[in-house]
Amino acid sequence: MVNENTIYIGKKPLMSYVLAALRQINGDEGTVVIKARGKSISRAVDVAEILRHQFVQNASVEDIEISTEKLTSDEGRETNVSSIEILISLGEDDQAGPAGSGIDN
Amino acid sequence: MVNENTIYIGKKPLMSYVLAALRQINGDEGTVVIKARGKSISRAVDVAEILRHQFVQNASVEDIEISTEKLTSDEGRETNVSSIEILISLGEDDQAGPAGSGIDN
16 A cells, blocks of 8 residues: 555544545545554544545545554563554545535546 | 354453454354454454464455444434454465464555
């Protein structure tokens, strides 16, 4: 997955990530990757779901990958942490929904 | 996705879900669906990652779906909650590798 279009989910209010993702998917590439680690994973799914159901009706989940990253603490101890990457893009098919019908093909 | 082979992630210790998933994937069908809602979503990813990296080296993630479920509270109020379903199955190819190197792309 590409890096430039990636939104990393942290501890800011959920809507700030939704808006960042919205800006990204409405850009030239028409895609956004939402990425998170550990406990933020559930928030990444929230962002993806809010984005595609409430803001971009013709967006669809292209791919989801999960993996394990090794983090090293300040004391040099290694821990495993799960991560997720959700790739969302503007779909080909124009799902005519009530809110998102303003997009022409 | 099928229902009988589904493990629902709640608040028990992580390892009890890993063991339940292990039992399921080693059964006749060779598949398990790990399902969670809300904050448990990150734990579902943990269970999937521990299962395929530490217990079943030839298991691979076949499919991941995210969705939104409507919950109704006792007072009749509706809230949206994100959910995830992770389908893992025993792969055809026997990835022989040292423990923990089995991250598929």
